[in-house]
Amino acid sequence: MDKELVELFERAKKAADAAAGDGVSSSGPEVSRCVDSLKRLKSFPVSYDALVATQVGKRLRHLTKHPMETIKTMAADVLEIWKKIIIDETAKNKKKSGNDDKLLQKNEKPDGIKVEKTYRGDSTKLGRVSSSQTTKVEKNVVDTNALMSENNGREEGIKVERIFKEEKQPLNIKKPSGRNAPPKLTALVKCDDSLRDKVRELLVEALSKVASEVDDDMKDEVNACDPIRVAVIVESIMFEKMGRSNGTQKFKYRSIMFNIKDPNNPDLRRKVLLGEVKPERLITMTPDEMASDQRQRENHQIKERALFDCERGGPPKATTDQFKCGRCGQRKTTYYQLQTRSADEPMTTFVTCVNCNNHWKFC
16 A cells, blocks of 8 residues: 555656646646646545655645645645544544553552451451452551540550552563554565665665664664664655755765665664664764764774874974063073074074964074
8 A cells, every 4th residue: 555655646746747847837738647646645545654654745745835726736635634634543542542541550459458456465357368469558546435434544456457459560571662653564665766766775774784783682672663664764855855866965875875884884774773863864964973983983082193193293392581582572482493404504493482472483
């Protein structure tokens, strides 16, 4: 069903692009083909999962700004219908999750009441004891009437124990990451464009490696993600923001694909699959930002070492008061000497004033 939905949208978009050219009338064949495709989309049975997987709703927004009024109106009607479907399914899912929470709250019910009367030197116990794990709440009440009527000072107390059932739940059960998470895709969603399909295949191949690269404590989280769905979404955003892979942004495409497929850069693949790096952020990252954590640390160390060598590599300076600054008149200066002329000539002395940073030299 997802493939048919994408094919219908591609037909409508292709016809809309042709109808947007110069010299095309509002009753031309291109406009008619586009309107027919939009009518079929309007009556096509869609669901929330299909709209999320294919991202056709986001791409259909461009047709609402089409110069042809007929195409613009029909695209707006299709979007309104799809929005209503999404709102209805979201409301049903929330209602279902609310009913599940109420059922969980009914698991704790009082199992029995244990009443115990205590006297000095004697005791009588009445009640039932639950065989499961129990929580006891005790309350001691002193009978003031008995204290006033009996002169021997015998105290009578009533001890009430309420026993509640508590269902034992395993401690190692993990909550599902998303109760309404869409099912995993079993096949790649193609868009009848060989270049775009090739990019999607490369992304799926790279993201599928993450499960074998992460540690055991992250495998459950990674296995819950769908590499095919993530690859389709990433490619759709790249195509929407940067155009085709052989266009003006082809070098940016190559940089992204190289870093995602790089065997020495598993961190970027993992972050993209888990959603830590959004597709919108991925297409704006520099090569240094896309590098692995280890590579970024190495680059930082190289820069620090180069900066240190640059500062250390200058000629050694000495402090003296033998020279007087001609600008401020102070004698706090540093100097160093270099052989700037032939070997039989004296060395050149470079002087810097510490007070006003004035520079001069002499031989």
